[in-house]
Amino acid sequence: MTGGTPAAGRRRVDNAGLVGEGCGVDDRPGVTRAHRQREAVEWDVARRLAHAVARPGVVVSKPLHDADGCVLGTPLVAPVAVPPVDRSAMDGYAVRGDGPWRIIGHVTAGATDPGTLADGEAAGIVTGATVPEGATSVVRTEDATVTGDRLEGPVKEGRHIRRAGEECRPGDQLLPAGIVVDPAVLGLAATVGLNRLTVIPKPTVDALVTGDELVHRGPSAPGRVRDAIGPMLPGLITRAGAQNGVLKHLRDDRDELVAAIKESKANVVLVSGSSASGPADHLRAVLRELEAELIVDGVACRPGHPQALAQLPDGRLVLGLPGNPHAALVAFLTLGVAAITRMRGLPLPSLANISVPGGITCHPTNTRLVPVLLTPQGAVPVGHGGAAMLRGPAIADALAVVAPGPSEAIAARLLPIDPGARWQLS
Numbered sequence: 001m002t003g004g005t006p007a008a009g010r011r012r013v014d015n016a017g018l019v020g021e022g023c024g025v026d027d028r029p030g031v032t033r034a035h036r037q038r039e040a041v042e043w044d045v046a047r048r049l050a051h052a053v054a055r056p057g058v059v060v061s062k063p064l065h066d067a068d069g070c071v072l073g074t075p076l077v078a079p080v081a082v083p084p085v086d087r088s089a090m091d092g093y094a095v096r097g098d099g100p101w102r103i104i105g106h107v108t109a110g111a112t113d114p115g116t117l118a119d120g121e122a123a124g125i126v127t128g129a130t131v132p133e134g135a136t137s138v139v140r141t142e143d144a145t146v147t148g149d150r151l152e153g154p155v156k157e158g159r160h161i162r163r164a165g166e167e168c169r170p171g172d173q174l175l176p177a178g179i180v181v182d183p184a185v186l187g188l189a190a191t192v193g194l195n196r197l198t199v200i201p202k203p204t205v206d207a208l209v210t211g212d213e214l215v216h217r218g219p220s221a222p223g224r225v226r227d228a229i230g231p232m233l234p235g236l237i238t239r240a241g242a243q244n245g246v247l248k249h250l251r252d253d254r255d256e257l258v259a260a261i262k263e264s265k266a267n268v269v270l271v272s273g274s275s276a277s278g279p280a281d282h283l284r285a286v287l288r289e290l291e292a293e294l295i296v297d298g299v300a301c302r303p304g305h306p307q308a309l310a311q312l313p314d315g316r317l318v319l320g321l322p323g324n325p326h327a328a329l330v331a332f333l334t335l336g337v338a339a340i341t342r343m344r345g346l347p348l349p350s351l352a353n354i355s356v357p358g359g360i361t362c363h364p365t366n367t368r369l370v371p372v373l374l375t376p377q378g379a380v381p382v383g384h385g386g387a388a389m390l391r392g393p394a395i396a397d398a399l400a401v402v403a404p405g406p407s408e409a410i411a412a413r414l415l416p417i418d419p420g421a422r423w424q425l426s
């Protein structure tokens, strides 16, 4: 990564105000966070903790072609006027005064000296060319009647002339810091003559997909499970506004996992399939060995319960994605997107509300994430939303975030399945 690596060292997360009831801290002497009993935090709290612990990258200067998707680190200020001179907005004739006019020449697109018009004179002109000195308007080709060098046509003072400085003047602030650089921003930067932008670079994300049972071609079979998480992650990482680093497949081997996390140069390391408490689920032991601080150790949500987020002593984050593929997707969209969003220098977006006309049954203590389609009537569950299933999420627009409760929800918030979707932004 070119710059932007969060500065080394941990950043204390102030849990006060973030963590709700039931999320107390174990202060027993000698008990590090990584040793404490797992205590799932509320879904919203988990998201806020992930956002709070991450650090925005350090601003760098990048050439325009490398800045798409980064976030402006400083306001975009116009160094020059646009347009720099009065320009024709149409193909036709630049004229001075009222017609008829005598055509005295032609101004080409690249002409640096378009000459001067006296009253009653006209010059042929193309769109974007500098209008001659003294021109008062432009007559469009289709409105012009030309007989020899005589021109007639309708005219109105200033018509079809783009005035110098009409779009901006030197020193105008065009965009504030914190705006995501998209193609229109890049075009605007080029319009005002910039070759580089000062941006917060995209964080880098490595992915470690663990599981002895995983195969990467062909179908699942007894003892063999086709890896469904590896193919999801690169697209999720890109859509979340981060940069893909390496994607590795690892055996269920603790030392291999330790080595791979140590070796990673990325800001965030995703580890899938090692988050629960089975004999091959090494993640928490590995985090202990690496002296990581567990920021989130389980989230009170379904699916995605065993997801975890930890910070290594050098500041890098490790995100544990549950092995069940839908649960892994939920974890990335919950903790992964929140952390990446902060690293990009952006606030945590609040989620849009929507009605659920048919209702969704609440879980008594956990937030449910339910794949839904968005319709004019509201959110409609698509089914196939089990922790191991991607059939539901694959057809859904969003996950309905259904708060815990005793009965049925008739409204929910929306977590887009595409983390780059604009409608999530408030």
Ligand SMILES: Nc1nc2c(c(=O)[nH]1)N[C@H]1C(S)=C(S)[C@@H](COP(=O)(O)OP(=O)(O)OC[C@H]3O[C@@H](n4cnc5c(N)ncnc54)[C@H](O)[C@@H]3O)O[C@H]1N2
Residues within 6 Å of the ligand: 209, 210, 211, 213, 214, 225, 226, 227, 228, 229, 230, 272, 273, 274, 275, 276, 277, 278, 281, 303, 304, 305, 306, 321, 322, 323, 324, 325, 327, 387
């Ligand atoms: N005793 C407990 N068992 C489990 C708990 C628990 O709290 N206590 N939580 C369950 C939940 S909820 C989930 S989710 C899973 C999470 O498991 P892990 O993250 O440790 O992952 P694995 O055990 O390796 O795998 C679970 C399941 O997912 C399949 N898998 C794994 N990786 C992939 C992949 N890349 N592509 C497709 N499928 C994958 C794996 O074969 C297993 O079937 O734990 C529950 N158990």
Ligand code: MOO
Residues within 6 Å of the ligand: 301, 302, 303, 304, 305, 306, 322, 324, 327, 328, 387, 388
């Ligand atoms: O929490 Mo698990 O992620 O339901 O399958």
